[in-house]
Amino acid sequence: MLLFLLIVTAFAIAYTKDLFAVVMLAGIYGLLSASFFVALDAVDVAFTEAAVGAGISPLLMLATLGLTGRFQTQTKSRFYLLGFALVVLVGALLMIGTADMPAFGSVDAPAQQHVAPRYIEKSYEEIAIPNVVTSVLASYRGFDTLGEVAVIFTAGLGVLSLLSISRKEEEKEGGVASMYEHTILRIVSKILIPAMLIFALYVQFHGEYGPGGGFQAGVIFAAAIILYSILFGLDVAKRVVNESVLQILAALGLLLYGSVGVVTMLSGKNFLDYNALAEDPGTGQHIGIIVIELGVGITVAAVMILIFFAFSRRMDREGGA
Amino acid sequence: MRHTVSMFVVLSLIWLLNSGFFTGLHLSLGLLSVVLVVWVAYRMDVVDHESAPVHLTLRLPSYYAWLMKELVLSNIDVTKRIWLGKKSISPSMAVLPLSQRTDMGRVIYANSITLTPGTVAIDLNSDTVVVHSLTAGGIEDLRSGEMDRRVSRLEKQK
Amino acid sequence: MLIATTLAILVVMIMALVRAFLGPTIYDRILAVNTFGTKTVLLIAVIGFLFGRPDFLDIALVYALINFISVIGVLRYFEYNDEVAAHEYNEKAETQKES
Amino acid sequence: MDTVVNIVSGACLLLGSFLIFSGGLGLLRFPDFYTRMHAAGITETLATGLILLGLMLLAGWGIVLAKLMMILLFILITSPTASHALAKSAQHGKLAPQLAEPEDQRSR
C-alpha cells in the first residue's frame, strides 16, 4: 500500500513542472518512505529519514527555489532519449538481478545468516545496551560512523565555502524580514522551542535504549534553531548562536569522536576499542558510545544550522537587493 | 525568575516523562540538558510570561473542558456537512472584535477559534480577529461572544 | 480495530495525496502536505500498537515536530516569494473563470 | 475490566476512523481552499484525539501513555497554529475565498 503510494508520488514528481509542488511532493515522499521504514522494523532509519527527508532537505530545496525561481521551462534535456535508454538499461540490469534474489522477508536468506545473527545474539553481552542498531553503529562499525560525521562536516565546509561572503560584505547588509509580527506563531513557538530542544537532548541521550541517537538529536536540535531563525529573523538567531562558534563546534564534535579513538589507542587497544575506557567492558562500551554520540550530535547540529544560515543569508541578500 | 523556574520545571517534566529511566546517569544527564536548554532559551530571549504562562495554569483546565465540549459539537456539525455535500455549506468571512488585553489571551482565543472545526482565525490584530467560517452560523456563534468572554476571564487576575 | 484504523488513515493519506496532486493553488498543496504529515503521525502510532511494539512513539513525536517546522518553513519561503504567489493566483483565477 | 477498556478503546478508534475519513472526504469535496481547511481541521482535532485516546486506553499506565499525551498536546497546539499561519498566508497571497451569500446559496 505504502509502496504503491511511493510509486505514485515518484511519478507525480517526474511530471510536475511547478517546482514548488515538486518539493512538496518530495516531502511527502520522504514521509512515505519513512513510514515504510517503520513498517519494515527500521525504526532508527525511519527516525532519521523523517527528520531529513521530510524536514531538512525540503527546507533547503525551498530556500534554493526562493532564489532560483519556481517554474521549470518546458524544454527537456538534450539527453532526453539517451537518458531514457540508460534508464531502461539500468532497469533491465536490476531486473536481471532480482531473478535470483532470496524472497522478501525470508528468514534463511544469506543476509540474515552470516554476520547479522551475531549482533543480535551477542551484542547485549558485549556492549550491554538493548538497541542493536546503536551497538552496531557506534561500536562494531564505529568507524563508518566516524566517516559519516566527516561527510557531514565536509558538506558543511563545502556549503560554507560556496555560499559564504566575506565579513566586510556581511556588515553592509541591512535588516532582515522576519515573521515577528506574526503574533500566534511567535507565542506558540516560544512555548515549543524549548520543548523541542529538550526533546532533542532526550533523543541524544537515549539512543542506546530506543530509536534515536546523535544524528537524529542533532537534526532536531538544529530544526528548533531553524524554526527560531525563521520566526525571529536570521540576525537575531545569529546573535544567539554565533556562526564562528558553530564552525568551531562542528570541528570539535568530529574531534571529540576522533579523540575517543586516539585515547583508546594510547591506552594500548585498537582504535575505537571502547573496552579500553574502563575496567569492565560493558561500562567502557557505554562510556564510549555516549561520548561519540555526543560528538556526532554536536557536529550534526552545528553543521545543519550553519548550512541553513548560509542558505537563508543568501535569500536575505537577494531580497534586500 | 518565576518564569525561569517554571520553564525549568516544565522541561524537567518533559524529560522525565519521555525518559522513563531513573538511574543516576540519566537523571544527571537530564539535569544537564535542562540547564543547557534554559540557558539557550535565555539567549534566545524567549523566557518570559509568554513562553512560561504560570499565571494561566490554574484556570486552563476548566476552560479546556468547555472547549472540548464545543469541539465535539462543532465536529459533529462539520462532519454532517461533509456528508451532505456542497449545498449545506455557506462559507462566510467576518471581522470580529475581541476583548483580550494580552497577546497570550488573543492567541488562545484565535487558536480556540481555529481548533473548533468550521471556523478558522485568519488574521489577528490588536482588537479584531478575521474569521472564516464554513457556515454563516459559525460566525453567529462566535459573535455571541461566549468564547471571547471565557478567554478573557482566563487572563484576569494576574 | 487497529487494522480498521490503519486502513482509514491510509485512505485519508491517499485523499490528501490526491489533493496535493490536484492543487489547484499552492496553499491547497501545503494544506494537503500538512494533513498528510499529521496522518503519518497517527499511522506510526497505530502501527506501533499493531506490531505490539508501542515504545517507538518518539518517532511519531518527531514527525509531528518536523511537520510543523516544515509547514512554517514553507510559508516563510512562500511569503518571500509572494509576488509570484499573487501572479499565480491571478493565473489560476482566470483559468477557473474559463472553466 | 479489561474487556470494558477494550470495547471503549475500540469504539474510540472506530469513531475516530470514521471522523478522519469524513475529513479526508471533505478535503476532496469542498470547493475552495478555505473550506477544505475546515475539513482538514476535523481530521486534526477530534479524530486525532479519539484515535490517540483509543490507543491510550490500550496502553495502560506507563511511559507510553505519557508519550501519547504529549503527542496529543503537541498536535492540539501546533495544528491550529499551522492552519492559522496557512490561512493568513493565503489571505496575504490574495487568495480570495469563495464566499456564499445566503441568498445566493438558496438560489443554486
Add this chain to the structure above:
Amino acid sequence: MLAHLPILQVILPFLAAPICLILRKPKLAWLFALIVSAAALAVSGLLLQQVYAGGVISYELGGWAPPWGIEYRIDLLNAYVLLVVSSLATIVLLGAHTSVQKEIEAHKQTWFYSLYLLCFAGLLGIVATGDAFNVFVFLEISSLSTYALIALGRDRRALWAAYQYLIMGTIGATFILIGIGFLYMMTGTLNMNDLAMRIDAVESTTTVLAAFGFIVVGTSLKLALFPLHLWLPNAYTYAPSMVTAFIAATATKVAVYVLIRFLFTIFGESYSFGRHPLAEILIPLAIIGLLSASTVSISQPLIKRMLAYSSVAQIGYIVLGIGMGSALGLTASLLHVFNHAMMKGGLFLALAAVTYRMGGSEIGHMRGLARTMPLTFWAFVLGGLSLIGVPLTVGFVSKWYLILAAIELGWWPIVIVVLVGSLLAVLYVGRVVETGWFGEPEKPGRNEAPPSLLIPLWILIAANFYFGIDTRLTIGVAENAAAWLMGGGSGL
C-alpha cells in the same frame, strides 16, 4: 605505535582537517596540513616496508574481529597506492600556499586546506579499508570535498563543472552502493576478504552478475573511463590549479584501485574475465577513449583542458592493462598508476606556475615561456617527454610493459594503438613546446615562478626520471602485487 600504522595513515589527515578549521590563519593551516601530510607520507613508507617484511597487515577497528567489525587490510597493492597518494598529496601541498594565496579568496583559504585534508583522508580511507561499505563512506568524503574544491575555482564554469561532477559522481557512488547491497544480500557479509570467499558459492546467480555490473559501471564513472568521462575535462579545467594537480594525480588512481580491488580480490580473476566478456568490453572502450581523447586534446586552446583530455587518454592505457586480465597487463597498469600520477602532477604544477605568473593557462600565455620562465618551461618539456613515453622516463617504462603484455597475448593491434597514442601525445605536447620556444612573449624579461612552486614541480619532474631509470621499487612492487592479485604470488 607501529602496530597502529594502518589507522594512523588515515586518521592523521582525517583529524587534522577539523583542527585546520580551528586554526583560522591560512598560513598556519597550510603549515599544519603540510606537516601532517608529510607524517602521513612517512607512515605510508613505513607501511610499505612492513608489508614487504611481514606480509599482509590486518587491523581490527574497535577491536572487533572481522567480519563483525571493520577491518583495515594492507597488502602490497594498497600499500603501494597509499604511497602514491600520500606522496603526491604532500608534494602538491608543498607548493599550494603560494598558488592558493593568489587563486582563492582570503577568507576561504583555511577551508581550502581543511577540505584538501578531508579529500586526502577520504582517498587514503578508500585504499586502506578492507570493508566494502567503508569504501563507500570514504568515497563520499573524498568526492564531496572534491566537488567543493572544484567549485572554489574563479571561473563561473567551475560551478557548472562541479555540479556536473557531483551528479555523475553521486550516480556512480549510488551504483556502487547498489552493487554492494546486492553482494551483501547474497553473502551476508561486507568484509572484502570474507566476500571473496563466500562469493564462490553464489557465483552463478544473476544477482551477483547485476552487482558486478553496477560496481564496474559505478567505478568506471569515478575513474572517467571513456564514455563516462564527460565530467572530467571541465572539472580539471576550471578547478583551482592546485586542486587540479592533486585530483588529477590521485583521485582517478584511487578509482582504478577500487576497480582492481573489486575485480581481482572480491570477484576474482576467473569470475571477472573467465565468466564474463569483461575484456571484450573494457579493451575497446579503453582504445576508443585513448585515441579519441588524444585527438581531441590536440586542438584544445586551454592547456589545462588539453592535459585533462590527455588524462582521459592515460586512463585508457591503465584500463587497457586491466582489461588484458593477465599478470603482465596488470603490472603495466599498476606501474602507470604511479607513473601517471607523477607526470600529470608535475605538468599540472607547471601550469599552476604559469597561471601564477601569467594569470591563465591558455596557449597564448605560453608564448615565449622559454625565455620568461625557463625553469618552468623546461619542467613542462621534460614532463611532456615523460607523457609521450620517451626512454629514460617513467612514461616509457609503463608503456613498455603494456606493449610486452600485449605481445605476450599476441594482440599486435594493441601495440600499434599504444604507439599511435604516443604519436598523438607528441603532437599535443609539441604544440605547447613550440609556442613556448618560438613564440614572442607579451612581456619580455625573466619572470620566473617563485621557488615555493618550483621546488615541488622539480621534485616531481626529477622523480619522473629517477623512477624511469631506477625501476627496482616500482616494478618490483607492481609485479608482486599483480602476481598476487592473479592468485599466483604470496603477496610479497
Add this chain to the structure above:
Amino acid sequence: MIEQLLSHYNYWVVIILMMVGFYIVVAQGNLVKKVVGLNIFQTSVFIFYISVGKVEGGTAPILVEGVDVYSNPLPHVLILTAIVVGIATTALALALVIRIKEAYGSVEESELQIRDQQC
C-alpha cells in the same frame, strides 16, 4: 513467474522507483529537479537495503524480553550512514545550484550550455 513476482514485490517497486529517480536525473533539464531526482534515486536504494534486512515475523532490533525474532540491524546501520551521505550531497548540490543561478542567471541545463558557449 507469478510466484516470483509476489515474493519479490517490493524489490520490483524499488526498481521502478530507481528508474523514475534515475530518469529525473538524466532526462530533466532543471538543476533543482535533478537534485530531487537524485534524492528519489538514493531513497529507493535505501528502501532496497531495508527490505533486505526485513525478517518475516521479526520486530525492530531493539532487544526486549520475550521476543527472539528481530529484523537484521546491519542494513539499518548502513542506511543511516547512507542517509547522512545523501543529505550532505543534497546540501552541497543545492548550494552549487544557488551559485550557478547567481553566476549564470539560469538553472536550466540547456540555457547554461548556450551561455557557456557564448563566452
